[in-house]
Amino acid sequence: MLDIAAKLNDNRVAANIKQRHQRFLLAELIPLEREEKVPINLALVLDKSGSMSGRPIEQVKQAAQNIVGLLSSEDRLTLAVFNDQAEMMVKAEALTNPREIIRRIGRIEAGGKTAIDKGMDKALSQMEKLDLKGYINRAIVLTDGLNEHGNDARCRQLAQRAAEKGIPCSTFGFGLDWSADLLEEIADAGKGRMVHIESPEEVVATFEEEVKSASMTVAKNVRICLDEKLAGLELAEINAAYVVRPQIIAVDPIRKSGGWEFPVGDVSFDAPKALLIQLFLPPVDQGTCKYGEAYGLYDLPTGRSFDLKTRSCELILEGVTPYYASVDPEVRDCVARLKIYLQQRLGEKLAVQGKTSEAATVLQEAAKTALQIGQKELATTLQSGATKLQAGEEMSKEERIKTRLQTKTTIQKGGGS
């Protein structure tokens, strides 16, 4: 079961002013209780290219074997490995004979180049053929390298298609040589998580965490709906909506009659999602008025109920004179996190274009914002990037990846922000 809470960064506006008012609406999904245990339908898409040789591939095999140990006999596993070709190792099998599967995983050997989309296609196409209804579905793509012999656009398409069919697709970047752009695009299109695995020692724990989090899924195919109750209510033309917890992911609004729908994927008990909507309120007279209604629609993982509706939140606006701004601190912090995320990406883009001083200015602004909301570590990371750019130096691969992940991830594992 899911509940919802929604509020503006400031639900009061100056009355009788002939201008629209720019506001941010935060809609939080709150898991109420966990249902009975639902079996998992898991797909692992694992990189076995030459660069994985040695400890990395051994750790990944260990992780996959541990996952087999975690799954129960009702769960199903699909496992595809890839280099520049893909190979199906486990084809949507029920875990009736885990020892045999563990043995098969043990025979994986590293070698060859990298084509991520081939591995994704192999596993996801197989997953999509299954009956997904009574299962929690999840795909995990792990790579340590650039998609040199693959097709990036195809990776995105496959992830998006899987997400639309109800299979969230998470990405694990291992080491420092993978493309942060591509893995973020796959995770975003797949409505999954993007994770950086820094060392082989973290591989096993990271896989287990993702599977445990998936098993705590309380709602699938979740859509947040905003119905308009006041003529002139409009979304921003760009960046209209972002999931802002636990990671920042752009959401494309779908226009429906009488409002908008924002698909946010699955919601897990351990990492509730929140959506930030950028909108414009029309000019209003003095007094209160209802400008909208917000609610969620979702399916239960058990596959027995579809299009369940959460409680509906009445969205009330108050026109006042004189108007004193009073900003909700929670929404303000979410807006600040989104601003930092957008500016970090803008800074990266400017740096690539050779506009170094503009890039430094933007990163500095992001660092300032981080400091304002008490995110000292994030501020330090951003400021050190700005300082390097000002000095004419390049940020290292490690710094770039860490900055990305730190700006994207708003809720760290184990709670807290």
Add this chain to the structure above:
Amino acid sequence: MSVTCPTCGFENPEEALVCQSCMNPLPVSAEAEPELGPGPIAPTIIKCSACGAENPPDSRFCGQCGAQLAPAAPPAPPSEEEPTTPALRYKLIHVGTGAEIALPEEKDCIYLGRPGGENPPDIDVTPFPDSSIVSRDHARLIVEPSGEVYIEDYKPSANGTFINYAKRLQPGERYLLKDDDKIMLGLEEKVVFVFQSEG
């Protein structure tokens, strides 16, 4: 009418307070209120007392040696009170020239701007550098009987009013001023006052 974001170049609708694309605070579109009337005042070169270098009129620090600049000739505070008036409770300090302007105690609504608008300014910013960025009816200070002072961009102004360089006042919004709050009229740190209570 639209406003181009100075940071990322995105075209925003004129009501946007922050850029929809990169979320930095936005200036207001230049066409919003065509500014005619008195143009910018003649620029005064500021000579650095430390190294003698000549700096552009609105410099706060010397371009040559980095020392903080004292203005060549600080403009007289425009609405100075009679010397007989008892001690004033609040003042604005102009950043750059250091000029101090006491708020007239007998008024509960003090207009800031340039002459020629609807409300004659109690604090006329014309003598300060770059004052052309300021609207005639730019902002007003409201002194409550409790002694609290609010600022409001009441018209709204063409180039906006910002608090501490970060927060842009929304049209019609009243903001409670605290000691050392920086009031910026228009963007780019051209016309900035520090709010302080006296004594």
